Amino acid sequence: MFKILIDTCVWLDLAKDYQQQTILLALQELIQQGDIELILPRTIVDEFDRNKARIIQESSRSLSSTFKRVKEAVDKFGDPHQKDIVLSHLNDVDQRLPTLGEASEDTVSRIEKLFSITPIIEISDSVKLHAAQRAIDKRAPFHRQRNGIDDAILIEVYSDVVKAKATTRSRFAFISHNIKDFSHPTASNKVPHPDIAACFSPVRSLYFITLSDALLIINPDLFNDSMSELEWVEEPKKVSEIIEAMDELFNKVWYNRHQISREKIDDGTIRIVEKETFPIKDHSTRPIQRDIWEGALKAAEEVERRFGLENLGPWDDFEWGMINGKLSALRWVLGDEWDMLDT
Known part of the structure; x- marks a missing residue:
């Protein structure tokens, strides 16, 4: 079994992009099959809860305002012989924008359901002290002159879980889109920063910058089967x-x-x-x-x-x-x- 910690930014990006729903559904299936168990620190739950409403609103609102400006520009400056066709296509897409917001809301609900069935790891004083020491030493994720305490807590929680299970046959994975704080600054983004490299190894503890890459490594056959089954999405009518x-x-x-x-x-x-x-x-x-x-x-x-x-x-x-x-x-x-x- 793989025990994986998925950074909050990954969960939020899943909720933000409806095309990522297939990835989330594949993750759910792998959890149900017993291939994956989530590592869920309290900070992830709290941060996701703070941001979910904004994500749902932005998923359709930002596109809607963009489409309004585009349609105004086409109407004002477009070729008279072509603009009616262009505006018709834009109206078709614009009409579907509320559906994108609804899809985001559904994804948030799915993620919260996963959270509800996963034991939440409360942040211990020891983890807080180790995270604070990272700040003092200016080690990643504090190497960029920013407050990275929540990110530091994540890596310390992950490190503790890996150490605590040292005698088991479990494998581990840390997944984050936050390459500026966690990835090597000069090597490939897929390599962890030297300041956190001790948490990882070539076989037992892996570092990923996309959830799809992680799922593909964890169970390639089941992941590919799941993706092929879930790839088809019923599009709303124009x-x-x-x-x-x-x-x-x-x-x-x-x-x-x-x-x-x-x-x-x-x-x-x-x-x-x-x-x-x-x-x-x-x-x-x-x-x-x-x-x-x-x-x-x-x-x-x-x-x-x-x-x-x-x-x-x-x-x-x-x-x-x-x-x-x-x-x-x-x-x-x-x-x-x-x-x-x-x-």
């Missing part, structure tokens, strides 16, 4: 696709209602009248102006041409309910009230 589907459903609903009007004209429930005959005193039948009806007949011919008679019914009650339900749902997605089926 606004243009939703509008296209709504247009087809709208025309099908309208055409069905038009056919009902034809039947009522045939049985006398509806009368075709000339425009100048209004107002009508006979209320036993419902009137429809001839010019309006002739326009409806032309519209029906256009619908038949576009979709084909074979795709315009008749439908049974279930099929008819599905068509109306789809139209109502798509309109709701774009801002209408539920059950909005006017045609």
Whole structure:
């Protein structure tokens, strides 16, 4: 089994980027399989809790403001022959931005669930003293003239865990995106800083700057299988696709209602009248102006041409309910009230 410490910055980056969800799901599976056990200091839990709301907001807000400025620039300076197409694509992406925020919120929830099933290591006085000594000696992560106490605590907790399990067959890994504080300043970023190098070894205690690299080393077969299974992500529909589907459903609903009007004209429930005959005193039948009806007949011919008679019914009650339900749902997605089926 690998016991791994994942730095807070890695957890936050997982929550920030929805494309990293597959990595998180692979980590969850490896934990469930018993290949991995988390090393979780209290400082990571607290720091993640302080930053999670900001991450959720920024995941969509920053992109939204950027898109607003881009769309304004395209509208003002874009090629008149191309900008409508460009703006259409930008609107499609802009419409999906709230989904990115929701994905970030879901990722935060998954991470917190992992935290809830992992024993939290409280920070001992000994760890605090060793971290403070690093500051006095200006050893990494204090080599850059900054307050690196939380980072120092992480490396000291990790060092204590590795030493405490010296007689076991467990292996260990420390994973951080914070290469400026933890990686070697002159060698490859994948090599630990000399001031923390004693915590690591070629086989038993490993240093990584990406979670994916760590998982690949820990269990390459299971990780690759998990990634191939999880790589496919269902993308939300574009606004243009939703509008296209709504247009087809709208025309099908309208055409069905038009056919009902034809039947009522045939049985006398509806009368075709000339425009100048209004107002009508006979209320036993419902009137429809001839010019309006002739326009409806032309519209029906256009619908038949576009979709084909074979795709315009008749439908049974279930099929008819599905068509109306789809139209109502798509309109709701774009801002209408539920059950909005006017045609």
